[in-house]
Structure formats: C-alpha cells, structure tokens
Amino acid sequence: MTYRNHNSGLNMRIPHIYRALPLLFIFLFSFASVFAQTQLHRVSNTARSDGMGYVVRYHLTAPVDSFDILQPAPDLIQMVLYDEEIDTTGLELPEESEKLKEVRLYKLKYGYGIDIYLGNGAYYKSNAYLDQNGSDILVNLEVADQREVERYSQQFLARNWYEEIVDESALEVAPPDTAPKNDFYYDVKDKLRFDKIVIDPGHGGWDPGSIGYKGVKEKEITLAVAKKLGAYINEHLPDVEVVYTRTDDSYLGLAELGHFANLAEADLYVSIHCNSYRNQYVRGAEVYFLGLHKSDASFEVMKRENSVFKNETDKELTEEDLLVYELAHSGYIATSEKIAYMIEDQFKNRAQRKSRGVKQAGFQVLFEASMPAVLVELGFITNPAEQRFLTSDYGQSIMASAMFRAIRDYKVEYDQKQAYNTTSSSSNQK
Structure with a gap:
C-alpha cells in the first residue's frame, strides 16, 4: 500500500518536471541570445x-x-x-x-x-x-x-577613426630616472631630452609650391597638416615643445629654415611637402632623409624642392657638399633614416596609404639643419583622388596622426634608451 502510494506520488511529480523542461530551455536560450556576440x-x-x-x-x-x-x-x-x-x-x-x-x-x-x-x-x-x-x-x-x-x-x-583608436597607454614615455646622477649628467641632462620639434610647412607666401589638380596649392595643404601634427604632439606629448617655421601664409627662405631649427635647438626637424608629376595617375607618399640621391626620381624631387633656394642664392648643392655633410653628421643621418622608416611604416601599414618608400636626396632645407631631419612628401596633388584626400580634413588628419605616431614611438624608444644609459652610468660611478 505504501509502495503503491510512493509510486503514485512519483508518477504525479514526473509530468510536472517534463512540463518545466521546455520553460527551462526557453530561458537558457533567451539568456544565451542576450549575451551572444554579434558576428x-x-x-x-x-x-x-x-x-x-x-x-x-x-x-x-x-x-x-x-x-x-x-x-x-x-x-x-x-x-x-x-x-x-x-x-x-x-x-x-x-x-x-x-x-x-x-x-x-x-x-x-x-x-x-x-x-x-x-x-x-x-x-x-x-x-x-x-x-x-x-x-x-x-x-x-x-x-x-x-x-x-x-x-x-x-x-x-x-x-578620423585614428583619433579614437590611439592607444593612450602607448603615449606614456619612460618614467623619470630616480637613480643618483653624477655631476656631469646633471649639467647636461636637459640636452639629452627629446623635448623640441620644429615643424616646417613647406613653401608659403609668394611661393605656392606645386600646383595640383584644379589649381590646389601645395602650401595650403602643408600648413594644414603641420598644424594638425603639432596639435597631436601638444595633446599627447605635453613635454615636447612644438616650433613652427610658419603658422600663416608667409615665406621663410630655404637657407633660413635650417638655421631657424638650429637656433631653436630642436631634436627633430620635419619638413612637410606635397608631390607633383605630369602623369596624373602617379600616387603615393615618400619620406626623405639627407644624403646622396640614389635614383633619378629622387634627384628630380630634390631639384624641384631646391629650386627656390637656387633662385635666391644661385647656389646648388654638389656631391662634395653632401659627402662632407655625411662625414660630419653621420649620427644625425642614421637617426634621420630610422625616423624616416618609422614614418613610412605608419603611412603604409597603419594609415593604409600607398608608399613609394624611403629615399635619400640632397635637400637644401635638410642640409642646413644640424639635427635629425626628414622631409615628407604626403602624396601627389596632381592625382585627382589623392588631391581630394589631401585637401579633406579627414585625409589631413590621417597623415598628421601617422606622422605623430612615428614621432611618439621614436620618443618612447629614445627616452627609454637614455634612462637605461643614465642608470648604467650611475652604477659605474659607484
């Protein structure tokens, strides 16, 4: 009697369990759907x-x-x-x-x-x-x-998506060194910092630079990109001072540009330009550092960019001039080449722009600067599509943020190296 009652009670409970299972499955399915990742x-x-x-x-x-x-x-x-x-x-x-x-x-x-x-x-x-x-x-x-x-x-x-995906953690530079410093380091520590950049918007004033598709002037694009680059540096690298060779439609002779950077005691000189060519389909960015031009194309760009200087002084850089410079400033040239490749990498792999590579040429504006220096050709304003990109606020922001990231990455590397050298020097003094 008890056994039958037990089975009877069990038989009455089983249907309730079965009836509850669909509700459970529905709940679990709904729960999973809410948290499922959209693909x-x-x-x-x-x-x-x-x-x-x-x-x-x-x-x-x-x-x-x-x-x-x-x-x-x-x-x-x-x-x-x-x-x-x-x-x-x-x-x-x-x-x-x-x-x-x-x-x-x-x-x-x-x-x-x-x-x-x-x-x-x-x-x-x-x-x-x-x-x-x-x-x-x-x-x-x-x-x-x-x-x-x-x-x-x-x-x-x-x-400008790049403004929103900048990795803020990557903007942090090496922490200040807390190790005891010897007297020599204390005297020259300010000179060892990477804390000043001269940005040169190419051309200006009576010199429009290259004239592109539909009459676009190179000097207007270079000034806009230069200001955006400076703004990125001011915002994300507040310990770096930005000095412009011009902030309006004015002209500073090529011979004076390098001297201007030298007087500012800058750690890096960046000259910004736009390219042009008779074939409207040619496109792509280029980054130059000073040296003997290795190709006919580099030589043609050098002649165009140096043309204003030649008109001013009737002087042209010779291979002997460049050889002397290379011997006297080998350290600057090596650093310039490194930074040039970092900028080119940002253009090609992060900004997804066509790259025409890193090149050497005898630019007068770089020759006068006694510091690491690069000249950036943002693209060809004789190419209709590239001209639209470079005259747009979006395109200018893309190119400026790419240059900023390269400069930021170099500064981080530079500061970490200086901190390491300082620590090693302090240890050796003990």
Whole structure:
C-alpha cells in the first residue's frame, strides 16, 4: 500500500518536471541570445539589377544596436556600427574592383568605424538600411551626376577613426630616472631630452609650391597638416615643445629654415611637402632623409624642392657638399633614416596609404639643419583622388596622426634608451 502510494506520488511529480523542461530551455536560450556576440563574418558587394549602381552587404549573425552612414567625399563613404560586442574574426572583405577600391575597418570602443573607398570617376550617392528579411545591413550606391555627388558630400564632416583608436597607454614615455646622477649628467641632462620639434610647412607666401589638380596649392595643404601634427604632439606629448617655421601664409627662405631649427635647438626637424608629376595617375607618399640621391626620381624631387633656394642664392648643392655633410653628421643621418622608416611604416601599414618608400636626396632645407631631419612628401596633388584626400580634413588628419605616431614611438624608444644609459652610468660611478 505504501509502495503503491510512493509510486503514485512519483508518477504525479514526473509530468510536472517534463512540463518545466521546455520553460527551462526557453530561458537558457533567451539568456544565451542576450549575451551572444554579434558576428560580422563577411562584407560583399554586387551590382544592382537595374544597372544603376551597387549594393554593399554587411553579413551579420544578429542586428547591431544601431548604425550611421555619411559620405564626406565623392570617393569616400564612412559608416559606424554601434555595438561593443561585434566579432570580426575571420572576416571576409570584397576584392578590389574598378568601382570599389577598398573596405577598411577600425575597432572603436563603441563598435566599428568603416571606410569604403570608391574608384576614380565612380560617382554614387549612398544610403544604408536594414535587410527586411534578416539582420544584414545594406549600403545602396546609386549612380549620380558628379556635381550632385560633390554637393551632397559637402554636408558631411569626415570622421578620423585614428583619433579614437590611439592607444593612450602607448603615449606614456619612460618614467623619470630616480637613480643618483653624477655631476656631469646633471649639467647636461636637459640636452639629452627629446623635448623640441620644429615643424616646417613647406613653401608659403609668394611661393605656392606645386600646383595640383584644379589649381590646389601645395602650401595650403602643408600648413594644414603641420598644424594638425603639432596639435597631436601638444595633446599627447605635453613635454615636447612644438616650433613652427610658419603658422600663416608667409615665406621663410630655404637657407633660413635650417638655421631657424638650429637656433631653436630642436631634436627633430620635419619638413612637410606635397608631390607633383605630369602623369596624373602617379600616387603615393615618400619620406626623405639627407644624403646622396640614389635614383633619378629622387634627384628630380630634390631639384624641384631646391629650386627656390637656387633662385635666391644661385647656389646648388654638389656631391662634395653632401659627402662632407655625411662625414660630419653621420649620427644625425642614421637617426634621420630610422625616423624616416618609422614614418613610412605608419603611412603604409597603419594609415593604409600607398608608399613609394624611403629615399635619400640632397635637400637644401635638410642640409642646413644640424639635427635629425626628414622631409615628407604626403602624396601627389596632381592625382585627382589623392588631391581630394589631401585637401579633406579627414585625409589631413590621417597623415598628421601617422606622422605623430612615428614621432611618439621614436620618443618612447629614445627616452627609454637614455634612462637605461643614465642608470648604467650611475652604477659605474659607484
């Protein structure tokens, strides 16, 4: 009787358990869904069926929190995907085509910033919307008139993703040395610091520099980029003083520029320029340090940049001048070469700009400076696409932040080396 009652009671309880299991599974599924990471596993593009443009699709496993789109230039479309949990592991990006040149992603604290670069002569107006049958985001690129696209893009201000992904921890320089210092070090310690940079916006005043596509003047771009570079240094390296050779549309002769830097007792001299060429398809950034030109192309750039100096003094640097300089300033040249390669690496691998490499040439402006010095050619303003990039606030910020990161990284390395040398010297004095 008791046994039957026990079984009877058990039989009555089992159905309740079974009825509870689906609710448990639903709860666990819902809990997992809430905390599941949204995955962006592919970005694809296809031509519209009506032949009037293209559609770019973001393939997502779940909807993002929100998104935004802007088109700050005819050949640049930017998007923001707001979702901190987006996973892009194994992401497949579309191959470069004549119309769609490249898609780049930037990890931000609140999601992802995305740049879509269009080809030269490809004019589209863009808008974005959710796929009605899923979580994908679609970007519609509709063929439009060039003037219409140019007017449309003027309403947007480009986003500089690099300002948002700067690693603040990397900005920290070596901690001050607390070891006892000998008298000699105490007397010269200020000279050992990397604490002053001269930034030279190339040309200015009556000298416009190169004249680019649609009459763009080199001197205007170089001044804008120089000021942005200086602003980055002031913000993130407050112990480094920035000195400009000009802050307005004025002219300082090439012969005076190096002397100006010497009087400032700077630790680095950065001269900023833009390139030009008769072939409008030539593009890419170059970084120079002083030395004997190793190629005809370097020699041509040197002649153009030195032309103003020659007009002023009727003097031209000879190979003998450069050999003497190399012998007298070998340490500066080695450091200049190192910094030049660090800048070139930032242009190529971080800013994703086409690089034409690091080169040597006999620039008069570098010859006069008795310190590490580099000359940066940001790109070719005779190339329509590169000119649009370099005249945009976005493009100028990209190039300035790339140079800043190279300078910052060099300073960190320099300060750590000085701290090590000082500690070793103090130990040897004991």
